Amino acid sequence: MKLTESLWISIEDIYDKILRHPFIRGLTDGSLDEEAFRFYVIQDALYLKDYARGLALLGAKAPEDQWLMMFVEHARDVVVVERALHESFFKEWRLTDEEVYSTPMAPTNLLYTSYLLKTAYDRPFAETLGCFLPCYWIYGEVGKELQKRGSPKELFRRWIQTYSSEQYASIVRQVLEVMDQVAQGLKDGDLELIRKHFIVTSKMEYLFWEMGFHKQTWGI
Amino acid sequence: MKLTESLWISIEDIYDKILRHPFIRGLTDGSLDEEAFRFYVIQDALYLKDYARGLALLGAKAPEDQWLMMFVEHARDVVVVERALHESFFKEWRLTDEEVYSTPMAPTNLLYTSYLLKTAYDRPFAETLGCFLPCYWIYGEVGKELQKRGSPKELFRRWIQTYSSEQYASIVRQVLEVMDQVAQGLKDGDLELIRKHFIVTSKMEYLFWEMGFHKQTWGI
Amino acid sequence: MKLTESLWISIEDIYDKILRHPFIRGLTDGSLDEEAFRFYVIQDALYLKDYARGLALLGAKAPEDQWLMMFVEHARDVVVVERALHESFFKEWRLTDEEVYSTPMAPTNLLYTSYLLKTAYDRPFAETLGCFLPCYWIYGEVGKELQKRGSPKELFRRWIQTYSSEQYASIVRQVLEVMDQVAQGLKDGDLELIRKHFIVTSKMEYLFWEMGFHKQTWGI
Amino acid sequence: MKLTESLWISIEDIYDKILRHPFIRGLTDGSLDEEAFRFYVIQDALYLKDYARGLALLGAKAPEDQWLMMFVEHARDVVVVERALHESFFKEWRLTDEEVYSTPMAPTNLLYTSYLLKTAYDRPFAETLGCFLPCYWIYGEVGKELQKRGSPKELFRRWIQTYSSEQYASIVRQVLEVMDQVAQGLKDGDLELIRKHFIVTSKMEYLFWEMGFHKQTWGI
Numbered sequence: 001m002k003l004t005e006s007l008w009i010s011i012e013d014i015y016d017k018i019l020r021h022p023f024i025r026g027l028t029d030g031s032l033d034e035e036a037f038r039f040y041v042i043q044d045a046l047y048l049k050d051y052a053r054g055l056a057l058l059g060a061k062a063p064e065d066q067w068l069m070m071f072v073e074h075a076r077d078v079v080v081v082e083r084a085l086h087e088s089f090f091k092e093w094r095l096t097d098e099e100v101y102s103t104p105m106a107p108t109n110l111l112y113t114s115y116l117l118k119t120a121y122d123r124p125f126a127e128t129l130g131c132f133l134p135c136y137w138i139y140g141e142v143g144k145e146l147q148k149r150g151s152p153k154e155l156f157r158r159w160i161q162t163y164s165s166e167q168y169a170s171i172v173r174q175v176l177e178v179m180d181q182v183a184q185g186l187k188d189g190d191l192e193l194i195r196k197h198f199i200v201t202s203k204m205e206y207l208f209w210e211m212g213f214h215k216q217t218w219g220i
Numbered sequence: 221m222k223l224t225e226s227l228w229i230s231i232e233d234i235y236d237k238i239l240r241h242p243f244i245r246g247l248t249d250g251s252l253d254e255e256a257f258r259f260y261v262i263q264d265a266l267y268l269k270d271y272a273r274g275l276a277l278l279g280a281k282a283p284e285d286q287w288l289m290m291f292v293e294h295a296r297d298v299v300v301v302e303r304a305l306h307e308s309f310f311k312e313w314r315l316t317d318e319e320v321y322s323t324p325m326a327p328t329n330l331l332y333t334s335y336l337l338k339t340a341y342d343r344p345f346a347e348t349l350g351c352f353l354p355c356y357w358i359y360g361e362v363g364k365e366l367q368k369r370g371s372p373k374e375l376f377r378r379w380i381q382t383y384s385s386e387q388y389a390s391i392v393r394q395v396l397e398v399m400d401q402v403a404q405g406l407k408d409g410d411l412e413l414i415r416k417h418f419i420v421t422s423k424m425e426y427l428f429w430e431m432g433f434h435k436q437t438w439g440i
Numbered sequence: 441m442k443l444t445e446s447l448w449i450s451i452e453d454i455y456d457k458i459l460r461h462p463f464i465r466g467l468t469d470g471s472l473d474e475e476a477f478r479f480y481v482i483q484d485a486l487y488l489k490d491y492a493r494g495l496a497l498l499g500a501k502a503p504e505d506q507w508l509m510m511f512v513e514h515a516r517d518v519v520v521v522e523r524a525l526h527e528s529f530f531k532e533w534r535l536t537d538e539e540v541y542s543t544p545m546a547p548t549n550l551l552y553t554s555y556l557l558k559t560a561y562d563r564p565f566a567e568t569l570g571c572f573l574p575c576y577w578i579y580g581e582v583g584k585e586l587q588k589r590g591s592p593k594e595l596f597r598r599w600i601q602t603y604s605s606e607q608y609a610s611i612v613r614q615v616l617e618v619m620d621q622v623a624q625g626l627k628d629g630d631l632e633l634i635r636k637h638f639i640v641t642s643k644m645e646y647l648f649w650e651m652g653f654h655k656q657t658w659g660i
Numbered sequence: 661m662k663l664t665e666s667l668w669i670s671i672e673d674i675y676d677k678i679l680r681h682p683f684i685r686g687l688t689d690g691s692l693d694e695e696a697f698r699f700y701v702i703q704d705a706l707y708l709k710d711y712a713r714g715l716a717l718l719g720a721k722a723p724e725d726q727w728l729m730m731f732v733e734h735a736r737d738v739v740v741v742e743r744a745l746h747e748s749f750f751k752e753w754r755l756t757d758e759e760v761y762s763t764p765m766a767p768t769n770l771l772y773t774s775y776l777l778k779t780a781y782d783r784p785f786a787e788t789l790g791c792f793l794p795c796y797w798i799y800g801e802v803g804k805e806l807q808k809r810g811s812p813k814e815l816f817r818r819w820i821q822t823y824s825s826e827q828y829a830s831i832v833r834q835v836l837e838v839m840d841q842v843a844q845g846l847k848d849g850d851l852e853l854i855r856k857h858f859i860v861t862s863k864m865e866y867l868f869w870e871m872g873f874h875k876q877t878w879g880i
Binding site: 068073 | 489492493494496497499500501505508509511512513515516519520522523
């Protein structure tokens, strides 16, 4: 079995819980509070800035030049996507750049981005890739599922389209391919470390929706 | 005003909330659930392993050799303290090393340690020091306060002693001295970044007690 | 005076020595030993792989998203340039990828790339940029000068064209612009650190030609 | 065969060349130019400052707490040794701290320290250890050999004593033990990467004596 097949099996229950999460369900039945959605999109913009930096680090550590090229291109694309949020959602909500970027990261967001960047600096390429994979992959899967379900609200449909394109699906396939190639040279112990990172950041994906749904605060 | 004086003012409300937290109150009136205390001490052991690594990084980035020496000595001391927990608390609870270290970090613990290590790799010395300072300082202050209050339970008294010694207070003073010296060469913008880190990790100190009190789980 | 203007003044003597170096003169009067040129091009291919990684790190540390995008694009472009060497020069010399990449880095090359990567990990963005700037800038200036002088050998003309294009000059201008913008927020001490890096890697540029000319070995 | 045994075999010819180097021979027959010795000791002081930082990074990446403790203690000890040079040699030569630390690193010194620090940031613990090992080990072996040979000059004998103590030999044995323990979990490919680093920095050890003997300049 390919490593990525086995990784997905490890998170099937987490993925099921994501699909059943009231945030996700609310996007497709239209019941999601627009305040929660807005909270989520702002936090996502903050997240993407750090995710792009992490991808640049992942590229810097890539053992193959082809992979370096791929991850630095994704780093740039992530900034492009982040900016598109401004032109679309933030403009509609009349939020200035200043308002968006002065928003503090919610605890779950800071947990997720700190964990990504710490791992990118501290650990070898293969483990770091395991850490970054759920964001690529789960968004792709969730995107396809949401596209299938549709949404009564134009605002939510617009967001859903970003992650449900064939272009996005193709990017995910390329990254999975790299993960499986890297895995071929590794020992069981190393594969388990990859899995550990992969499960942890998959949980963070779930918690990110949870954070949006509850408009998570620091409570202090 | 010294930077450190101004930093403490920034977190006075956070520090007050820490002193009033039921975990802290429970240590001194003996009402704290021993299960919560055990949860906390195990998480603390996991925390200290990463804190020691972060201090080694802080030492590596120190512009003065004297500070390099100080922080690598602290890195070693933190491991010594972490091991002392095993000889004292874990032995009493009949917890093996294996049981302690196979415990997953609770979300707040992973947030705190990831944030420390990410900052240590990513940011200059002065900011990183601002990030590490609350753990030194708040523990010292809380330790003195707890010592004053005392505790009816021997187990809690034993823990309180670690952080209320004059030796520990002297370490804190040295670190504060370094922070104030570093600050002298910095511009306002840099000082504000230090303050930002300092406030964020002070909040994490509060949340760490909260994590212990509620025996925080991942919820997924 | 802009920082970059003042930086260039700091290296005018180094730049003059580069223009008078027998390697550079030999490119335009055709007297350069083709063995030395081949040695140089192979070392350059090895250099560019690390330079690309360093640019990805520089991007990861960029305080502005616009700069992150720019440097990760350059990281990718550097790999493209490095690959073009294979299609052009290495093909003509019948050198396989395996032969090129199993060549050990000469000492000066390992010095230069290690210094770039060490700085990229260890130091803040502005200093790191000062460190990477000479490679962009001196190549651009040398390229224009070589273009003016021309060369009787087709092989050398082909190489000269890479660094004498208007497109390349425009890239250099963008990077200089970033350096000057970053400089505006800095204190004199920080500017001197940038200058120190800038002068050191400018010297390494000179030594790189020297390395090629003498087909430098480890001597051990 | 233990990894370290096999590593030593890889550098036997380099080690032989070190023992026959005129700098080393000159220390024991007293023929070494004191200017060259002074040049060397100043460069060594600069080297040790970075070596200490590298050891702190090595400690930060150590998978075992025991090793973290060992390497951060060594980081501190290296600063102690570096300071002892000031009390002994620099005092005698009437060199102030300012004079020592404003001396620029010679190219070979900057190559060696940049390579150590780059590797410490960029590569996993085992490879980094392979990179740091020659400095520990070759100095220990050279020290024992020099002690056997003796020296007619008091100044040189004083220097020789630092690296020929039983205490130093015991430190080297501990580090070799860690290298062999780490090696047990590794695949052939990883062991070859360790060997590659080990051979490269062993060559740098040789070149460091060479640098001292010729009072190496930048030549630009």
